[in-house]
Amino acid sequence: MAVTSTQPRPRGVTLEEVARLAGVSRATVSRVVNGSPRVSGEVRRSVETAVEKLGYVPNRAARSLVTRRSGSIAVVITEPTGRLFSDPFFPRLLRGVSAAMSARDIQLVLLMPDTLADSRRTADYLVAGHVDGAILVSLHGDDPLPGRIIAAQIPTVVVGRPLRDGGVSYVDVDNRGGARTAVEHLIAGGRRVIASIGGPADMVAARDRLAGYRDAVTEAGLAADPGLEAVADFTQDGGAGAMEHLLAVRPELDAVFAASDLMAAGAMAVLHAAGRRVPEDVAIVGYDDSPVAATARPPLTSVRQPIEEMGQEAARVLLELVDDADRAPRRVILTTELIRRASSAGRPTP
Amino acid sequence: MAVTSTQPRPRGVTLEEVARLAGVSRATVSRVVNGSPRVSGEVRRSVETAVEKLGYVPNRAARSLVTRRSGSIAVVITEPTGRLFSDPFFPRLLRGVSAAMSARDIQLVLLMPDTLADSRRTADYLVAGHVDGAILVSLHGDDPLPGRIIAAQIPTVVVGRPLRDGGVSYVDVDNRGGARTAVEHLIAGGRRVIASIGGPADMVAARDRLAGYRDAVTEAGLAADPGLEAVADFTQDGGAGAMEHLLAVRPELDAVFAASDLMAAGAMAVLHAAGRRVPEDVAIVGYDDSPVAATARPPLTSVRQPIEEMGQEAARVLLELVDDADRAPRRVILTTELIRRASSAGRPTP
DNA sequence: GAAGAGCGTGAGAGCGCTCTCTTGACAACT
DNA sequence: AGTTGTCAAGAGAGCGCTCTCACGCTCTTC
Numbered sequence: 001m002a003v004t005s006t007q008p009r010p011r012g013v014t015l016e017e018v019a020r021l022a023g024v025s026r027a028t029v030s031r032v033v034n035g036s037p038r039v040s041g042e043v044r045r046s047v048e049t050a051v052e053k054l055g056y057v058p059n060r061a062a063r064s065l066v067t068r069r070s071g072s073i074a075v076v077i078t079e080p081t082g083r084l085f086s087d088p089f090f091p092r093l094l095r096g097v098s099a100a101m102s103a104r105d106i107q108l109v110l111l112m113p114d115t116l117a118d119s120r121r122t123a124d125y126l127v128a129g130h131v132d133g134a135i136l137v138s139l140h141g142d143d144p145l146p147g148r149i150i151a152a153q154i155p156t157v158v159v160g161r162p163l164r165d166g167g168v169s170y171v172d173v174d175n176r177g178g179a180r181t182a183v184e185h186l187i188a189g190g191r192r193v194i195a196s197i198g199g200p201a202d203m204v205a206a207r208d209r210l211a212g213y214r215d216a217v218t219e220a221g222l223a224a225d226p227g228l229e230a231v232a233d234f235t236q237d238g239g240a241g242a243m244e245h246l247l248a249v250r251p252e253l254d255a256v257f258a259a260s261d262l263m264a265a266g267a268m269a270v271l272h273a274a275g276r277r278v279p280e281d282v283a284i285v286g287y288d289d290s291p292v293a294a295t296a297r298p299p300l301t302s303v304r305q306p307i308e309e310m311g312q313e314a315a316r317v318l319l320e321l322v323d324d325a326d327r328a329p330r331r332v333i334l335t336t337e338l339i340r341r342a343s344s345a346g347r348p349t350p
Numbered sequence: 351m352a353v354t355s356t357q358p359r360p361r362g363v364t365l366e367e368v369a370r371l372a373g374v375s376r377a378t379v380s381r382v383v384n385g386s387p388r389v390s391g392e393v394r395r396s397v398e399t400a401v402e403k404l405g406y407v408p409n410r411a412a413r414s415l416v417t418r419r420s421g422s423i424a425v426v427i428t429e430p431t432g433r434l435f436s437d438p439f440f441p442r443l444l445r446g447v448s449a450a451m452s453a454r455d456i457q458l459v460l461l462m463p464d465t466l467a468d469s470r471r472t473a474d475y476l477v478a479g480h481v482d483g484a485i486l487v488s489l490h491g492d493d494p495l496p497g498r499i500i501a502a503q504i505p506t507v508v509v510g511r512p513l514r515d516g517g518v519s520y521v522d523v524d525n526r527g528g529a530r531t532a533v534e535h536l537i538a539g540g541r542r543v544i545a546s547i548g549g550p551a552d553m554v555a556a557r558d559r560l561a562g563y564r565d566a567v568t569e570a571g572l573a574a575d576p577g578l579e580a581v582a583d584f585t586q587d588g589g590a591g592a593m594e595h596l597l598a599v600r601p602e603l604d605a606v607f608a609a610s611d612l613m614a615a616g617a618m619a620v621l622h623a624a625g626r627r628v629p630e631d632v633a634i635v636g637y638d639d640s641p642v643a644a645t646a647r648p649p650l651t652s653v654r655q656p657i658e659e660m661g662q663e664a665a666r667v668l669l670e671l672v673d674d675a676d677r678a679p680r681r682v683i684l685t686t687e688l689i690r691r692a693s694s695a696g697r698p699t700p
Numbered sequence: 701g702a703a704g705a706g707c708g709t710g711a712g713a714g715c716g717c718t719c720t721c722t723t724g725a726c727a728a729c730t
Numbered sequence: 731a732g733t734t735g736t737c738a739a740g741a742g743a744g745c746g747c748t749c750t751c752a753c754g755c756t757c758t759t760c
Contacts, residue, residue: 028740030718062715102468376710411746415714723739727736730734
């Protein structure tokens with residue numbers, strides 16, 4: 001809480017000094033700096049010259065104090081471990097957010113609550129209004145944070161569809177459609193017994209991907225079979241375990257749709273060990289198009305998500321909300337792309 | 351530049367109100383909030399009660415205005431693309447930084463300059479003193495940013511050893527030692543013709559790893575051979591190209607030290623295509639211990655870096671600098687760990 | 701017992717900015 | 731000529747906080 005202050009800080013150039021040099025009042029300099037139209041061209045130029053000459057930069061704290069705006073938004077990443085360290089989702093997302101905000105000269109405050117105490121602090125920080133808005137990256141559906149922040153009237157955008165749509169704006173990718181396309185691709189390749197390795201049921205993305213899998217299976221007139229639906233935790237080991245289980249209960253399977261590349265990689269290792277060839281005997285498709293997909297042997301067909309775009313879109317929507325708090329919640333769904341590689345090559349029809 | 355303000359912002363509880371409720375002056379409340387020892391126990395308690403009751407949270411802008419401290423530090427990531435998206439380096443690093451700072455209630459402002467204009471803006475932002483300090487993640491040695499910021503007296507810590515040690519504090523991993531250990535491990539496994547696939551020469555980490563490779567080779571009394579030293583760009587394709595080249599010029603090689611896992615993966619694919627078995631014919635070691643290493647077939651021996659720790663250390667050093675600007679630059683080198691997997695299994699001595 | 705030291709508390713200035721209100725100049729009406 | 735409107739520019743208050751200084755009290759010390 002305490003801000004330890006020991007060293008004196010250099011003081012910058014103030015409006016006052018610029019005003020003196022330009023021979024105008026503080027208010028006029030402020031108008032010029034903030035782009036008000038109510039300044040004559042002549043005065044504007046002389047102020048601009050003075051600003052340039054003195055290297056004036058507005059003091060954000062002073063400005064914030066009166067405008068009640070911080071000029072910053074928070075990105076809150078509440079991922080215990082998992083995906084945070086497995087694929088470059090977060091850097092890409094942050095890059096997207098950053099790109100969308102730099103044009104508006106708004107800063108990105110990154111919050112990565114780790115412990116429970118952190119989590120409380122994060123919520124307090126946001127609710128205290130230290131930022132103008134927040135982007136919550138909430139991959140688990142049951143996150144209580146959004147509720148608290150929305151209740152505190154802080155403009156908020158969630159990345160990833162929330163479990164319950166509590167009137168909050170969100171940006172998500174079309175997980176269901178992406179999964180469906182992937183499975184349709186397997187079907188088009190002549191596969192008929194297609195298993196799914198899904199993610200944890202508390203994650204909305206996992207549910208949506210499973211739903212997409214079912215869509216495609218049902219629509220193709222194949223038998224929906226719970227025995228073909230395994231669940232794991234998005235990790236490689238989890239994928240391997242799920243694959244072993246699937247081979248035991250449905251040895252006749254000829255394709256696997258895995259809801260993450262890592263799980264696909266684990267599954268491929270098990271298939272390999274079991275003497276099943278990929279893609280000849282079993283085709284496989286992953287999800288995320290992470291570096292692992294390109295590196296795998298054979299290279300893994302995977303569903304690519306427009307991650308940077310998601311970040312940009314989230315930032316855009318948030319800035320709209322910040323500018324106009326009464327705006328209705330927005331829902332943005334971005335489409336995915338299937339990246340075809342060798343792991344899902346179709347087999348010659350027998 | 352302009353901060354568009356349209357909506358009125360809610361105003362929070364102020365010191366004044368707390369003071370009134372507690373029956374003391376503003377100054378006393380300030381002292382309590384900031385943990386000054388010069389307050390009697392009785393008054394302190396009554397102020398704390400009032401703070402609690404009103405849910406008072408200090409206004410950071412007002413505080414900053416007078417203390418000339420922002421209560422935030424910047425993390426600047428200037429990576430055009432490459433590593434940003436290939437392994438989870440940045441999320442881990444950020445997590446480390448975040449963990450070290452949350453205890454001090456200091457915010458992390460993330461800057462990811464993309465375009466050249468961004469880059470200028472970033473420098474301006476830092477130089478303007480909007481943050482109390484900066485952590486620069488500078489993987490390329492020739493980054494001009496540190497110089498400008500140091501010159502502006504902004505406390506700075508660089509992650510990754512800078513090309514020229516201009517008296518700046520930095521935190522790095524022992525790349526040279528890590529590489530050396532990896533190559534020693536290959537030698538201990540009976541390998542005698544060991545190639546290196548290095549990274550771009552403008553990256554200090556790449557140079558250091560190459561130096562470590564040479565250390566081990568020389569010390570073992572093996573012939574130093576420039577023909578065994580290929581250079582690539584840390585990517586998979588680059589690694590593949592380098593491997594093809596190496597096989598062409600030194601077909602007798604029996605081991606490869608790659609300065610990244612991605613390059614190792616590319617190299618492994620080429621070895622496989624060329625009919626060389628890993629590890630029987632050619633042993634291989636990567637670097638980074640990224641997800642790709644565990645996923646590879648065979649799993650890749652790799653050098654693991656303490657990335658979170660690096661972030662924490664960088665934050666710690668920076669906070670020291672912020673608290674005491676006269677402190678001498680610090681250099682922190684963290685050690686690496688060799689993670690042994692199947693790709694480098696030793697061969698039975700003939 | 702007077703002088704000084706020590707300590708808890710309050711008064712008040714002021715950090716740098718924005719923004720409302722006012723002024724004054726000039727043009728355009730009646 | 732008098733009124734009104736328009737618009738550039740200035741004056742001044744005040745955002746919420748910290749911090750210096752002054753004050754008054756109690757406790758030592760010779």
